[in-house]
Amino acid sequence: MVSTRAALLHGPGQDYKIDTVELDDPGAGEVLVAVRACGLCHSDEHARTGDLPMPHYPMICGHEGAGEVVEVGPGVTSVRPGDHVAMSFIPSCGHCQPCRSGRAFLCDLGARLFDLGMISDGRVAHHLGDQAVARYSQIGAFSEYQLLNEASVVKIDQDIPWAAAALVSCGVATGFGSAVNRAEVRPGDTVAVLGIGGLGASAVQGARIAGARQIFAVDPVEFKREQALRFGATHAFASLDEAIGQIRRLTGGVMCDSVICTFSVMRSELLEPALTLTRKDGICVVTSVAPLSQSQADINLTMLAMMNKQIRGCIYGSQSPRVAIPRLLDLYRAGILRIDELVTETYSLDQVNQGYADLEAGRILRGVLIP
Ligand code: CXF
Ligand code: ZN
Secondary structure, three states: OEEEEEEEEOOOOOOOEEEEEEEOOOOOOEEEEEEEEEEOOOHHHHHHHOOOOOOOOOEEOOOEEEEEEEEEOOOOOOOOOOOEEEEOOOOOOOOOHHHHOOOHHHOHHHHHOOOOOOOOOOOOOEEEOOEEOEEHHHOOOOEOEEEEEHHHEEEEOOOOOHHHHHHHHHHHHHHHHHHHHHOOOOOOOEEEEEOOOHHHHHHHHHHHHOOOOEEEEEOOOHHHHHHHHHHOOOEEEOOHHHHHHHHHHHOOOOOEEEEEEOOOOOOHHHHHHHHHHEEEEEEEEEOOOOOHHHOOOOOOHHHHHHOOOEEEEOOHHHOOHHHHHHHHHHHHHOOOOOOHHHEEEEEEHHHHHHHHHHHHOOOOOEEEEEO
16 A cells, blocks of 8 residues: 555536545556656646546546656556556556557557546455546546556556656657547658647648648747747637638648648537638548547538548557657657656646646647646
8 A cells, every 4th residue: 555645626617636545556567657757738728627537536647757766566567566567557468459459549458548447357455535536537646656557557668757657658749649640641741730739740740740831830839830830830820710811821722731730629629610611632631639528520512522622530659659759769769859848847746737737838849747
């Protein structure tokens, strides 16, 4: 049994409260990790605002984490105490059909992300007094220590700074993969990235590294547009209306080979302008999450068919965590993929509410919590 301080949500619409949670010892296939860093990804906000209703509270949020293995349970083979790990919000069981076919980002364990119990055996292993405690995406890295399934950790090299190890596991992997894998950006392409946060800036970088010739970033916040230009965008626009007019002019009416939706909150009414920005035969990727109650979209199906456009959903950048994380960290070490520059501010566990207030106010690209 380990006691740990953690940031807990007690219900939708509330702020985080710091409290002490008891973690059971690792069971079979489980790993106890000392959390060293966790990114403030906007997806946790969906649980806090109630956009994505969670089945259980209290819940520890934070899913973009990295840390050091302290103890492993029976049968754990991929890591041992002292190893450094990135936490993957999509587990990789290694046995299901998607895992066996090299598509672990669709691992069947994903269906259990918001279960209260451990994904190993369903038992409750996190306690606040006599209350059971849930963890966002079976991670919950806004905590000094965390008990995870082996399927949720990916061993990384020890020279990687903790913040980079954390960010690579969600925002960087998801954004980069949205461009490189799902939008299939090719050298010379024209790409639009809609919404610039950790995800959008990483999509811009993916497009740049894949050789895109024009990268259009769209965000209402001036600081975010400046950041996009720093990460490789060739143009930045403040609104979708402005983007549509300017991109029409800049592409001679052709529009973009691909459009990547990385809005902090996806909304149905954003899909139509995204499709307008997509050229005939082009690809429109939807990466960002919509509130569950507003997930239905209304689009012009005739235009979709007549113009041979594709709308593609995308989870985890459509790549397998155990393959993508080490590869992205190699690109980072080589100086090709910039991750340190994504971090605007670091916060202690007690400052988690301030961190999300800064994110909401557009003051930061990515905040990193150091528990
Ligand atoms: C989210 C996607 C929706 C489920 C939880 C995690 N991704 C990362 O930010
Ligand atoms: Zn995330």
